[in-house]
Amino acid sequence: MTSISRRGFLVGATVVGGGLLMxxxxxxxxxxxxxxxxxxxxxxxxxxxxxxxxxDNTVTIYVPHSEMGQGVxxxxxxxxxxxxxxxxxxxxxEQAPVDDQFANGVLVKGFATSMGVTIPSFLNRMADYAxxxxxxxxxxxxxxxxxxxxxxxxxxxxxxxxxxxQMLVESAAAQWGVPAAELETAxxxxxxxxxxxxxxxxxxxxxxxxxEPPRAPVLKRPDxxxxxxxxxxxxxxxxxxxxxxxxxxxxxxxNMLYAAVLNAxxxxxxxxxxxxxxxxxxxxxIQAVVELEDAVAVVADNYWRASQAVQALDVxxxxxxxxxxxxxxxxxxxxxxxxxxxxxxxxxxxDADTALSDASNVITASYRVPYLAHAAMEPxxxxxxxxxxxxxxxxxxxxxxxxRGQVAGVAEVDENQVRVHACYLGGxxxxxxxxxxxxxxxxxxxxxxxxxxxxxxWSREEDTRQDYYRPAVTSRFRASFDSNGNLNAWENIYxxxxxxxxxxxxxxGVPNKNIxxxxxxxxxxxxxxxxxxxxxxxxxxxxxxxxxxxxQQMDPLAFRLSLLADKPRHRRVLQEAADRAGWGQPLPExxxxxxxxxxxxxxxxxxxxxxxxxxxxxVKVEKVVCALDCGRVVHPDNAASQVESGIIYGLTAALxxxxxxxxxxxxxxxxxxxxxxxxxxxxxxxxxxxxxxxAPVGGLGEPATPPIAAxxxxxxxxxxxxxxxxxxxxxxxFLPTPQEDGARxx
Amino acid sequence: MIxxxxxxxxxxxxxxxxxxxxxxxxxxLGLTGTKFGCGIxxxxxxxxxxxxxxxxxxxxxVSAVQGQSITTIEGLSAEGLTDVQQAWIEHxxxxxxxxxxxxIMAVSAHLDNNDSSSADExxxxxxxxxxxxxxxxxKRAIASLQEQRRSGGVQQFDPAATPAQxxxx
Ligand code: FES
Ligand code: FES
Numbered sequence: 001m002t003s004i005s006r007r008g009f010l011v012g013a014t015v016v017g018g019g020l021l022m023x024x025x026x027x028x029x030x031x032x033x034x035x036x037x038x039x040x041x042x043x044x045x046x047x048x049x050x051x052x053x054x055x056d057n058t059v060t061i062y063v064p065h066s067e068m069g070q071g072v073x074x075x076x077x078x079x080x081x082x083x084x085x086x087x088x089x090x091x092x093x094e095q096a097p098v099d100d101q102f103a104n105g106v107l108v109k110g111f112a113t114s115m116g117v118t119i120p121s122f123l124n125r126m127a128d129y130a131x132x133x134x135x136x137x138x139x140x141x142x143x144x145x146x147x148x149x150x151x152x153x154x155x156x157x158x159x160x161x162x163x164x165x166q167m168l169v170e171s172a173a174a175q176w177g178v179p180a181a182e183l184e185t186a187x188x189x190x191x192x193x194x195x196x197x198x199x200x201x202x203x204x205x206x207x208x209x210x211x212e213p214p215r216a217p218v219l220k221r222p223d224x225x226x227x228x229x230x231x232x233x234x235x236x237x238x239x240x241x242x243x244x245x246x247x248x249x250x251x252x253x254x255n256m257l258y259a260a261v262l263n264a265x266x267x268x269x270x271x272x273x274x275x276x277x278x279x280x281x282x283x284x285x286i287q288a289v290v291e292l293e294d295a296v297a298v299v300a301d302n303y304w305r306a307s308q309a310v311q312a313l314d315v316x317x318x319x320x321x322x323x324x325x326x327x328x329x330x331x332x333x334x335x336x337x338x339x340x341x342x343x344x345x346x347x348x349x350x351d352a353d354t355a356l357s358d359a360s361n362v363i364t365a366s367y368r369v370p371y372l373a374h375a376a377m378e379p380x381x382x383x384x385x386x387x388x389x390x391x392x393x394x395x396x397x398x399x400x401x402x403x404r405g406q407v408a409g410v411a412e413v414d415e416n417q418v419r420v421h422a423c424y425l426g427g428x429x430x431x432x433x434x435x436x437x438x439x440x441x442x443x444x445x446x447x448x449x450x451x452x453x454x455x456x457x458w459s460r461e462e463d464t465r466q467d468y469y470r471p472a473v474t475s476r477f478r479a480s481f482d483s484n485g486n487l488n489a490w491e492n493i494y495x496x497x498x499x500x501x502x503x504x505x506x507x508x509g510v511p512n513k514n515i516x517x518x519x520x521x522x523x524x525x526x527x528x529x530x531x532x533x534x535x536x537x538x539x540x541x542x543x544x545x546x547x548x549x550x551x552q553q554m555d556p557l558a559f560r561l562s563l564l565a566d567k568p569r570h571r572r573v574l575q576e577a578a579d580r581a582g583w584g585q586p587l588p589e590x591x592x593x594x595x596x597x598x599x600x601x602x603x604x605x606x607x608x609x610x611x612x613x614x615x616x617x618x619v620k621v622e623k624v625v626c627a628l629d630c631g632r633v634v635h636p637d638n639a640a641s642q643v644e645s646g647i648i649y650g651l652t653a654a655l656x657x658x659x660x661x662x663x664x665x666x667x668x669x670x671x672x673x674x675x676x677x678x679x680x681x682x683x684x685x686x687x688x689x690x691x692x693x694x695a696p697v698g699g700l701g702e703p704a705t706p707p708i709a710a711x712x713x714x715x716x717x718x719x720x721x722x723x724x725x726x727x728x729x730x731x732x733x734f735l736p737t738p739q740e741d742g743a744r745x746x
Numbered sequence: 747m748i749x750x751x752x753x754x755x756x757x758x759x760x761x762x763x764x765x766x767x768x769x770x771x772x773x774x775l776g777l778t779g780t781k782f783g784c785g786i787x788x789x790x791x792x793x794x795x796x797x798x799x800x801x802x803x804x805x806x807x808v809s810a811v812q813g814q815s816i817t818t819i820e821g822l823s824a825e826g827l828t829d830v831q832q833a834w835i836e837h838x839x840x841x842x843x844x845x846x847x848x849x850i851m852a853v854s855a856h857l858d859n860n861d862s863s864s865a866d867e868x869x870x871x872x873x874x875x876x877x878x879x880x881x882x883x884x885k886r887a888i889a890s891l892q893e894q895r896r897s898g899g900v901q902q903f904d905p906a907a908t909p910a911q912x913x914x915x
Binding site: 242243249258287457459637640672677682 | 765769774776780781785790820822834835846869870873876880881882
């Protein structure tokens with residue numbers, strides 16, 4: 001085994017890196033001891049914060065993340081179990097209790113270091129809570145940013161497993177009076193081959209827990225892994241095929257009532273009056289009409305009765321200054337902002353202004369994308385029971401500790417009075433981050449009026465119209481080539497900077513870059529949407545790059561490769577995806593391919609989409625080949641499943657995704673007008689997972705989403721000659737004959 | 747009074763005749779395996795089987811299914827898992843899992859009733875939404891199930907043998 005030096009441990013953590021290691025040494029023992037007091041007992045002590053070994057030789061691994069379908073309850077504990085040399089059959093996986101002891105400091109530090117010590121915006125709003133000072137930002141159990149395996153797994157879980165293993169070995173060595181170096185571990189046993197002795201982890205657990213954990217535990221080399229790299233069946237799947245998995249919506253505490261809600265349709269509006277309260281109260285099963293600042297809830301003994309009553313409400317909301325706002329007015333505002341507002345530097349290198357003004361041919365284009373809702377399959381809901389001795393909460397959330405703070409804040413109680421019962425999430429995608437969850441506080445306010453539990457459940461219409469949206473964005477480009485045909489200037493001015501900070505940066509080598517942004521806030525709430533700002537910028541960047549290739553009459557693949565001299569991982573994914581897709585080979589009549597590339601969340605990904613046109617002129621995506629380099633693959637099958645999932649999520653947005661604003665409100669309401677890709681439109685997907693030994697483990701939950709819109713749009717251009725500068729593709733009807741290049745007016 | 751026969755058990759409920767079956771199942775009978783996704787028959791999360799046929803329970807008033815044999819995910823198999831559920835595990839299909847009760851009910855009914863439909867026909871017939879995009883795996887699972895059933899590798903699923911059907915006679 002290779003010793004992981006302190007320096008090695010700190011790779012990727014150079015800025016607050018010292019803090020990471022010192023933090024481990026300084027804070028871990030106290031958290032360890034406190035955890036022992038609260039959740040352990042002398043018979044089943046905690047060896048580290050995330051691990052428990054019982055005397056019956058079972059190992060329990062607590063995962064401080066939420067299972068929203070990404071397999072985190074398998075991939076992350078596998079990493080601890082592997083380092084521990086635990087018998088996987090004896091491993092129990094549990095969601096970490098919603099308690100400060102399990103707050104995931106490693107995750108926040110991981111983000112902080114990988115992003116140059118900025119806290120990502122989805123964490124920022126947490127800092128606003130009165131109960132949550134900046135220092136307490138560490139106290140979260142966030143699931144987002146494709147972070148689970150990368151940070152919790154690679155840093156926390158592996159270290160925890162390795163440290164525990166080392167402590168078990170030391171206590172066996174002491175017990176037997178032999179040097180620790182003579183001992184081996186496998187399948188939850190410590191063995192001494194010299195004497196043939198063996199002892200289970202369970203028998204050693206109590207004495208081992210007395211030892212001070214090592215400061216720099218020795219981690220395995222990849223060739224020593226026994227679990228990592230294997231497709232172990234997911235622990236959460238059996239309960240998801242027989243209907244027993246408990247989602248937030250499935251909470252059924254005794255005597256529960258149901259609340260259906262009508263929120264103010266215009267964001268920021270307040271409730272003026274409920275005009276037919278008495279009539280509503282006459283309806284069967286209705287318990288109360290609860291008036292909130294910006295919503296009305298009807299509480300009943302059955303959800304259907306509550307929702308029917310909500311539909312019968314006669315309500316008026318106060319007018320706002322946004323009542324005339326439309327998607328068109330918002331985009332028009334963006335144009336004004338792009339022309340006039342102060343431009344902030346994102347990346348400025350060389351002198352793009354001069355290069356552009358000297359150029360004989362400047363290529364310009366303006367792109368835009370609409371707002372998008374998350375449309376997680378399980379509509380937003382939260383069940384709250386306010387009692388004399390605390391508050392119980394049942395919900396599926398991407399941050400159990402975060403929502404604990406929200407509930408405590410609304411109810412004005414201490415956080416320790418709030419018990420969050422973690423449930424499965426019927427989809428997250430960013431929607432179930434506390435910063436994008438407007439149901440938790442509302443459900444608390446409603447439940448505070450009752451002494452029985454109340455489940456607040458939003459209709460699909462409310463879910464669609466009261467989201468925190470992927471923003472609508474406009475992005476303008478200019479580029480030029482020098483007299484030798486080399487790309488020499490890249491200018492991009494876009495609306496609104498978001499995380500990740502590098503989303504609008506390009507991997508391509510261009511000597512003069514001028515990437516700037518202007519802010520043009522709207523009244524439509526912003527939320528992190530799977531892959532966050534990459535979801536729009538990759539479409540912009542990779543479409544415009546494609547325009548440049550065609551402009552130069554170069555093959556889009558060859559053009560990209562020519563600009564990636566110093567990026568071997570990027571060249572490799574492009575080449576791999578292209579080879580497997582048969583790029584450049586003759587295609588069946590009526591088909592064309594498009595390619596796109598992106599680096600995000602620590603992974604590098606390229607996709608080739610092959611399309612045809614249906615008789616009605618709509619785009620049919622036949623096949624997608626995706627090559628993704630995530631450094632090292634922890635769980636290959638789950639990785640493939642995340643790639644498929646990410647592509648389909650992005651494809652739905654590319655083909656159909658559009659939230660429009662009319663009279664200040666969201667027009668779309670349900671799946672009939674906010675359409676989804678279904679089984680019959682699912683392309684063949686081939687995912688190629690590549691490793692780059694030595695590279696940090698990259699994310700998987702998000703990287704496959706961004707490139708697909710550009711890959712498909714670029715294929716549309718190849719097939720029809722129409723350049724797609726605005727999504728979604730359902731806006732267009734295509735003619736299969738190639739035409740002159742030119743964007744169809746929006 | 748409404749009389750519903752769910753998973754072979756007959757229950758009398760004092761509910762409105764126009765209450766959608768979904769809410770009778772979830773809120774009155776506590777059967778939460780059947781999910782709410784849209785309420786307008788657009789997603790399939792609420793799919794149950796009525797006399798072996800897939801039905802979207804969010805738009806099915808209880809009055810329309812009185813005296814019929816209703817099967818939910820909880821009652822899909824008398825014991826153990828059906829071949830469809832097993833295939834769902836084998837192909838590691840569910841991600842968040844929320845849509846999968848409805849998917850499994852829809853696919854099971856389709857395979858039971860259409861043993862010779864092509865892959866394309868099946869894909870068109872199963873219009874359930876999965877927001878996690880598990881479709882590629884569902885396609886593979888359906889293909890392997892069709893193959894299995896054709897070759898008789900696994901005993902043909904016999905609707906007459908389900909508990910719901912037994913109680914329907
Ligand atoms: S909830 Fe019934 S089809 Fe969507
Ligand atoms: S598995 Fe999540 S919606 Fe289908």
